[in-house]
Amino acid sequence: MLIIYHEVDHSQVAEKYQLLADIKGIDSSVGLEKISQALFEAIGKQGQLSYLKHGFERKEDKLNEGFSISMSIGFPNFANQQFEKVLFDLGNKDVFHSRLRIIYYQNRIHFEVIDSDYHKISISVDISDWSVGEQQFLHADFNPKEKKLFLFIGNQIVDQLSFNEPSIDKTFLNSATGIIGNSLELRNPCQFLIGTHSIGKSMDVDMVSEFSKILNDYMNAIKK
Numbered sequence: 001m002l003i004i005y006h007e008v009d010h011s012q013v014a015e016k017y018q019l020l021a022d023i024k025g026i027d028s029s030v031g032l033e034k035i036s037q038a039l040f041e042a043i044g045k046q047g048q049l050s051y052l053k054h055g056f057e058r059k060e061d062k063l064n065e066g067f068s069i070s071m072s073i074g075f076p077n078f079a080n081q082q083f084e085k086v087l088f089d090l091g092n093k094d095v096f097h098s099r100l101r102i103i104y105y106q107n108r109i110h111f112e113v114i115d116s117d118y119h120k121i122s123i124s125v126d127i128s129d130w131s132v133g134e135q136q137f138l139h140a141d142f143n144p145k146e147k148k149l150f151l152f153i154g155n156q157i158v159d160q161l162s163f164n165e166p167s168i169d170k171t172f173l174n175s176a177t178g179i180i181g182n183s184l185e186l187r188n189p190c191q192f193l194i195g196t197h198s199i200g201k202s203m204d205v206d207m208v209s210e211f212s213k214i215l216n217d218y219m220n221a222i223k224k
Contacts, residue, residue: 002038004028051181051189054199066143066202067100071180072195072215074135075104082106085190086183088140091176093184101183102140104190111140111151111159123159125151135195137212143202152208 003025005013014021026038069088084105091099097118103110112122130136139152150160178199182189196215203211 002026004035051179051186052194052197054178054180066141066145067199068139068141068201068203068208069102069178069197069199070137070139070208070211070215071197072135073138073197074133074193075130076191076193077132078107078130084188086179086181086188087190087192088178088180089183090178091184093177099184100140100142102138109138109151109153111149113142113149121149121161121163123149123151123161125153125158127153133193135193137215139203139208139212141202141208145202150205152205152212155209155212157205 003013003020003023004027005025006028009027010025013025026035028035067090069090071088073087084103086101087104087109088102089099090101091097097114098116099114101110101112101114103112107128108124108126110122110124112120114120127136136153137155140149141152142149147164148160148162151158177184180194180197181192196218198211
């Protein structure tokens with residue numbers, strides 16, 4: 001049992017209900033995220049985690065087409081923000097180069113590319129204003145031909161970067177696996193809520209913007 005105090009404290013409850021004096025409680029003012037975490041601790045269990053896994057093959061002559069992932073994504077809680085959590089990972093298990101990753105860490109979403117020489121380029125966005133359970137359209141795009149990557153959330157680019165052409169191991173294109181909600185090694189799970197997702201080649205900004213509108217209309221129609 002976990003008592004949630006709302007506009008009353010433990011001493012007031014214990015004075016009136018002595019049998020509840022030794023039962024663990026938490027104040028409602030701490031917020032839903034901490035209450036959820038306290039509930040898991042009180043019952044001695046962890047939230048169940050799941051992930052989505054995809055095979056991803058790309059021929060060598062298609063390298064310049066780049067890569068993108070689009071998601072309608074949200075979070076059931078924002079607890080344990082001191083640990084890096086992997087929202088998306090694309091590459092080969094136990095090979096820590098030639099990878100594309102989306103990381104959630106300390107109220108930010110990071111989109112990073114690690115090339116075959118272990119050089120990393122990264123962009124990020126603050127999502128501290130997101131609400132628990134709120135789903136947002138997120139698009140991460142890596143375009144080696146135009147030498148840029150960008151993050152698009154809602155209806156706009158929130159961060160972007162130009163770079164020198166990275167060196168990507170060609171085996172990455174032939175045998176890569178993509179996972180949503182965990183790392184390829186299944187060591188850094190990230191609880192998530194997902195409405196829909198799409199994985200494919202790089203897209204220009206106008207195309208992403210149009211896709212986000214279509215997806216938003218579709219999700220709103222489902223809710224009705």
